[in-house]
Amino acid sequence: MSSPHVHLSRRYHFAASHRLHVDALSPERNREVFGKCNNPFGHGHNYVVELTLSGAVDPATGMVTNLSDLDSFAQREMLDLFDHANLNTLEPFLDLVPTTENLCIELWRIFAAYPHANLERIRVEETGNNSFEYFGDGVMPAHEG
Amino acid sequence: MILLTRKADFSAAHFYWNSGWSEEENQRVFGKCANRQGHGHNYTLEVTVAGAVDPVSGFVVDLKQLKEIMEREVVSVYDHRHLNHEVPEFAHTVPTTENIAIAIWRRLDGKIPNSKLHRIRVYETPDLFADFFGEPSATESKPA
Numbered sequence: 001m002s003s004p005h006v007h008l009s010r011r012y013h014f015a016a017s018h019r020l021h022v023d024a025l026s027p028e029r030n031r032e033v034f035g036k037c038n039n040p041f042g043h044g045h046n047y048v049v050e051l052t053l054s055g056a057v058d059p060a061t062g063m064v065t066n067l068s069d070l071d072s073f074a075q076r077e078m079l080d081l082f083d084h085a086n087l088n089t090l091e092p093f094l095d096l097v098p099t100t101e102n103l104c105i106e107l108w109r110i111f112a113a114y115p116h117a118n119l120e121r122i123r124v125e126e127t128g129n130n131s132f133e134y135f136g137d138g139v140m141p142a143h144e145g
Numbered sequence: 146m147i148l149l150t151r152k153a154d155f156s157a158a159h160f161y162w163n164s165g166w167s168e169e170e171n172q173r174v175f176g177k178c179a180n181r182q183g184h185g186h187n188y189t190l191e192v193t194v195a196g197a198v199d200p201v202s203g204f205v206v207d208l209k210q211l212k213e214i215m216e217r218e219v220v221s222v223y224d225h226r227h228l229n230h231e232v233p234e235f236a237h238t239v240p241t242t243e244n245i246a247i248a249i250w251r252r253l254d255g256k257i258p259n260s261k262l263h264r265i266r267v268y269e270t271p272d273l274f275a276d277f278f279g280e281p282s283a284t285e286s287k288p289a
Contacts, residue, residue, distance in 0.1 A: 002281050004247050004277065004280060004281065005278075005281060006243040006246060006247065006275050006276065006277050007275065007276035007277075007278075008242070008243060008273075008274075008275050008276075009273070009274050009275070009276070010272060010273055011271070011272035011273070012272075052276075057241075057243045057244065057247065060163055060165070060166075061161075061163065061174060061175075061239060061241070062161070062238060062239030062240070062241035062243060062244040063239075063241050063243060064243055064275075066174065067273070068176055
């Protein structure tokens with residue numbers, strides 16, 4: 001029998017600032033679209049990133065992926081860049097408004113390169129009251145949809 | 146079709162060890178989880194069942210009955226136990242969160258009347274959880 005396929009989810013926390021602003025729009029239009037999120041000096045959030053990976057459970061380890069590998073990857077590829085940073089100053093957001101939607105898509109790009117399991121979902125909580133999920137380009141969740 | 150989820154908590158000890166490996170290899174792969182004295186977690190179990198709403202009761206399943214089945218089949222066996230030493234399915238299987246989710250699926254599958262087991266979610270901590278949706282042959286085919 002093939003090894004059972006399991007989804008593993010891990011949550012990471014980082015704090016960052018951002019400002020929602022699009023240079024191509026007028027100052028008035030920016031304020032209209034983004035409201036207080038357009039305030040000139042930015043503001044911040046405690047972001048929570050919940051990522052879901054899937055794969056066959058290795059019979060020798062009982063694992064989809066070794067958490068120490070995943071945590072090292074997350075530290076190096078995500079937390080070292082985003083924690084206590086201003087998102088607008090980071091390369092992915094130099095020409096892209098750092099909404100949490102766009103952050104989800106950027107985090108998908110980062111974790112899609114994780115070599116030891118399949119990326120199924122990126123979910124980002126911007127605050128306890130709003131969260132965003134991305135399942136990759138055009139793909140809806142297999143089990144929850 | 147409605148999905149219904151019930152939670153339960155249990156606290157248990159475990160350690161990670163593959164008896165086919167040397168001590169050094171166990172330490173290398175499992176790190177502090179390989180400490181033979183074990184360590185523990187407050188686990189949270191979420192059992193999700195799928196079923197039609199009964200037109201008379203308005204229920205998918207009787208929640209009291211589901212609670213009793215979870216208690217009898219899982220919580221009474223796992224709670225305040227050492228998974229490696231006291232729970233038979235982990236005598237020769239590493240009690241990772243992944244394997245606990247699979248084991249709980251196998252304990253509950255077919256035992257909940259009027260519904261189909263949809264998902265077992267096991268939280269080892271609030272920041273780490275595993276989901277199991279059934280054996281490979283029982284799951285819907287997924288896009289490659």
